[in-house]
Amino acid sequence: MNAENLAKAQEILRRFPQKSSALIPLLHVVEEEFGYIPPEEVANVADLMGVTEAYVESVLSFYTLFHRQPTGKYLIQVCRGLSCQLLGADDLSKFLYEELGVQRNGTTADGMFTVEEVECVALCKNAPAVQINLAFYPDMTKEKLQAFLEKAREEVRSGAGDEAAL
Ligand code: FES
Incomplete structure (x- = not known):
């Protein structure tokens, strides 16, 4: 994610005593920037949160509001x-x-x-x-x-x- 959104993500993480609770807001930041969730951002979000990529993937596979491929304008x-x-x-x-x-x-x-x-x-x-x-x-x-x-x-x-x- 870009520098502005990285700062936004870190601010979100500060607001949650349990980092794992910040996953959905962080994924929204990524979706807003890219229009979908690129694979490399799954790894990035996992790193930021200190969780596994599998954990991020498990949440992504449950919520249909996140896109795994680019969408149209x-x-x-x-x-x-x-x-x-x-x-x-x-x-x-x-x-x-x-x-x-x-x-x-x-x-x-x-x-x-x-x-x-x-x-x-x-x-x-x-x-x-x-x-x-x-x-x-x-x-x-x-x-x-x-x-x-x-x-x-x-x-x-x-x-x-x-x-x-x-
Ligand atoms: S069924 Fe509720 S808005 Fe379509």
């Missing part, structure tokens, strides 16, 4: 919880897979989009729900997703650099 997570499934989440996923030419957990060849299906994102009252990067989008439709994809592609084409939003 836009990480689109379709909720597959019951409320969302009853209200069309499968159609949204299918639409995205067809539109982007990817399979579940796949990333487009240009590195723009990754599509995942995730457990309940706590917007059941406004199902179906989607999360894109850190933002939540309730009452999702294929039309809204189509508009988002076009906006994101246009922003990349124009070199705007800003992240598209719905």
Whole structure:
């Protein structure tokens, strides 16, 4: 991790009397910097915490919110919880897979989009729900997703650099 995040990691470690309790916050620091957890950072985090790499791996394999491979610029997570499934989440996923030419957990060849299906994102009252990067989008439709994809592609084409939003 870079120097700024190393300082952040050391500050996190100081806050936890038991170093092993700091693992999840440390992994968040790594995920924020790289967009996923590179293998060399597993070793780095294990060293910082004074635990084995196997211990870090065991936690990583349990939590699906951490990624082991790089994701696209836009990480689109379709909720597959019951409320969302009853209200069309499968159609949204299918639409995205067809539109982007990817399979579940796949990333487009240009590195723009990754599509995942995730457990309940706590917007059941406004199902179906989607999360894109850190933002939540309730009452999702294929039309809204189509508009988002076009906006994101246009922003990349124009070199705007800003992240598209719905
Ligand atoms: S089931 Fe989708 S937000 Fe809860």
